[in-house]
Amino acid sequence: MGLSENKPWGGRFSESTDQFVEEFTESVSFDRELAQVDIQQSIAHTKTLLKAGVLTTEEAQKLIEGLNQILEEIKKGNFQWKRELEDVHMNIEKELTNRIGRVGGKLHTARSRNDQVATDERLYLKEQIEEILNLLKDLRRELTKKAQQTVDIIVSGYTHLQKAQPIRLAHWFLAYREMFVRDTQRFLDVYRRLDSCPLGSGALAGVDFPLDRFYTAENLNFARVSRNSMDATADRDFLLEFLNACNITMLHLSRLAEDLIIWASEEFGYVDLPDKLCTGSSIMPNKKNPDVLELIRGKTGRVLGDYVALSTVMKGLPMSYNRDLQEDKEPVFDAIRTLKGSLVGMKKIIEGLKPKKDRMEENAGNLTLATDLANYLVQKGVPFREAHHIVGSLVAYVVQKGKRMEELTLEELKQFSDLFEEDALELLKPHVVADRRITYGGTAKERIKEQIENALKEDF
Numbered sequence: 310m311g312l313s314e315n316k317p318w319g320g321r322f323s324e325s326t327d328q329f330v331e332e333f334t335e336s337v338s339f340d341r342e343l344a345q346v347d348i349q350q351s352i353a354h355t356k357t358l359l360k361a362g363v364l365t366t367e368e369a370q371k372l373i374e375g376l377n378q379i380l381e382e383i384k385k386g387n388f389q390w391k392r393e394l395e396d397v398h399m400n401i402e403k404e405l406t407n408r409i410g411r412v413g414g415k416l417h418t419a420r421s422r423n424d425q426v427a428t429d430e431r432l433y434l435k436e437q438i439e440e441i442l443n444l445l446k447d448l449r450r451e452l453t454k455k456a457q458q459t460v461d462i463i464v465s466g467y468t469h470l471q472k473a474q475p476i477r478l479a480h481w482f483l484a485y486r487e488m489f490v491r492d493t494q495r496f497l498d499v500y501r502r503l504d505s506c507p508l509g510s511g512a513l514a515g516v517d518f519p520l521d522r523f524y525t526a527e528n529l530n531f532a533r534v535s536r537n538s539m540d541a542t543a544d545r546d547f548l549l550e551f552l553n554a555c556n557i558t559m560l561h562l563s564r565l566a567e568d569l570i571i572w573a574s575e576e577f578g579y580v581d582l583p584d585k586l587c588t589g590s591s592i593m594p595n596k597k598n599p600d601v602l603e604l605i606r607g608k609t610g611r612v613l614g615d616y617v618a619l620s621t622v623m624k625g626l627p628m629s630y631n632r633d634l635q636e637d638k639e640p641v642f643d644a645i646r647t648l649k650g651s652l653v654g655m656k657k658i659i660e661g662l663k664p665k666k667d668r669m670e671e672n673a674g675n676l677t678l679a680t681d682l683a684n685y686l687v688q689k690g691v692p693f694r695e696a697h698h699i700v701g702s703l704v705a706y707v708v709q710k711g712k713r714m715e716e717l718t719l720e721e722l723k724q725f726s727d728l729f730e731e732d733a734l735e736l737l738k739p740h741v742v743a744d745r746r747i748t749y750g751g752t753a754k755e756r757i758k759e760q761i762e763n764a765l766k767e768d769f
C-alpha cells in the first residue's frame with residue numbers, strides 16, 4: 310500500500326499528499342450539499358449491482374442499511390466530514406467501510422466519481438427547481454392578488470421614464486406577472502431537458518459490468534437515460550441553462566425592484582413599503598430605506614457572475630471529464646441561495662405594498678391625455694400626422710399657460726380645431742382614456758379583467 314494510504318486512491322502513490330494540495334483540491338467543504346442525493350444514488354446503484362449479479366442480497370442489504378444510517382446522521386448534522394477525504398463521495402464511502410467492513414468497498418464497483426457527480430448534480434437540481442417553481446408560483450399569486458385589488462386605480466404608464474399614457478395599475482402588476490410566467494416555463498424546460506440519468510457511464514467509456522441502466526434511471530425517478538457516456542460525464546449544459554434561467558429571473562426581479570424603489574421615493578410617492586421590510590439609517594433619523602429591493606437589484610450581479618463563471622470554466626475543456634468541473638458547484642449553490650432569497654423577499658414586498666391611489670391619479674392625467682385628443686381628430690377624418698401637430702400646439706399652449714389638460718374648455722379646444730365638440734371633453738378624463746385601450750392585452754377595464762381571469766386559470 311502506498312503512502313497516501315488513507316485515500317481511496319492511495320494505491321499507486323509513494324508519498325503522502327502535500328498539505329497544500331489537500332486544501333487546494335478539496336471540495337467537501339461545499340459539495341457536502343449533495344450528500345442526500347449522493348446516498349440516494351448509491352442505494353439505487355447498489356440495487357443495480359444486485360440485479361447484475363455483482364452483489365449478493367445480503368451484501369446489498371448491508372450496504373443499504375449502512376448508507377441509510379449515514380444519511381440519518383447527516384440529516385441530524387452529526388456526521389464528521391474530513392477534508393483529507395477530498396469530497397462528499399469519498400467521505401461517505403470511507404465512513405461506510407469503517408462501519409460495515411470490507412463489503413463497503415464493493416459499493417463503488419462499476420462507478421466512477423465522474424458519472425457519480427454528474428448524477429448527483431442532476432438529482433439535486435431537480436429538487437431545487439421544484440422549490441424554485443413553488444416560490445415563483447407564490448410570487449405570481451401575490452401579483453395576481455394585487456392586480457385584482459387595483460383594477461380601479463389609474464396611474465401613469467411610462468416610457469423613457471417619462472409619463473406616457475394612463476393605465477390601470479393592475480396592468481402593471483400583470484406585466485411583471487407575465488415575466489414570471491416565462492421564467493416558470495424556462496425552469497420547466499430546463500427540468501425536462503436535464504431529466505436524464507448519467508449513472509452507468511463510468512469514468513467516460515461505460516462500464517464492463519452488465520448494469521441495467523434503465524433500471525437505475527427508474528429507481529432514481531429519471532425520465533430518460535443518457536445516450537453517450539463521454540457526453541454524460543463531460544456535459545454541464547444543464548447547469549448553464551439553469552444558471553441562465555436564474556439570471557433572467559433575477560433580471561426581472563431587479564426591474565421590478567427598480568420600479569418600486571423609484572415609486573417609493575418621496576418625489577413619486579406612489580407606494581408605501583411596509584416598515585417591517587425597510588431599514589433605517591444610522592445617522593439620519595428621517596430615513597426609511599428600501600434595502601431589500603436594493604439588495605435584490607444588487608444581487609442580480611452575482612447571479613450573472615455565476616453564469617459567466619461557469620461558462621468560462623466550460624470553454625475550451627477537452628473531452629471528457631476534467632477536474633475543472635469541480636468548479637461548477639459553488640456558482641450553482643450561490644445562484645440558488647440568492648434566487649430563492651430574492652423570490653421570498655419580493656413576495657413579501659408585494660404582499661405588504663400599499664399603492665397610494667390619490668397620488669397616482671393626480672399624476673396620471675394632464676399631458677398623457679394628448680394621444681386620445683389627436684385620435685379624436687383622426688376619427689373626424691384628419692390625417693394622423695396633422696392631428697399630431699395640432700395637438701402638439703395644444704400641449705405647448707397648456708404648458709405655457711401653466712394649466713392642466715383637464716382644465717381645458719371647449720372654447721380653448723376649438724381655437725386649435727373647430728372639429729372639437731362637447732364629447733371631446735370626455736377624453737380629458739384618465740380613466741376614460743385608459744378604457745379606450747381595448748385591443749387584446751390592453752389596459753381597458755374589460756381587457757384587464759380578462760387577463761386576471763386567465764391568470765387565475767393558469768396552474769403550473
Ligand code: ARG
Nearest residue numbers: 336396422423426632634635
Ligand atoms: N469532486 C469532484 C468533482 O466535483 C468529483 C469527481 C472527481 N473525479 C475525478 N476523476 N477526480 O468534480
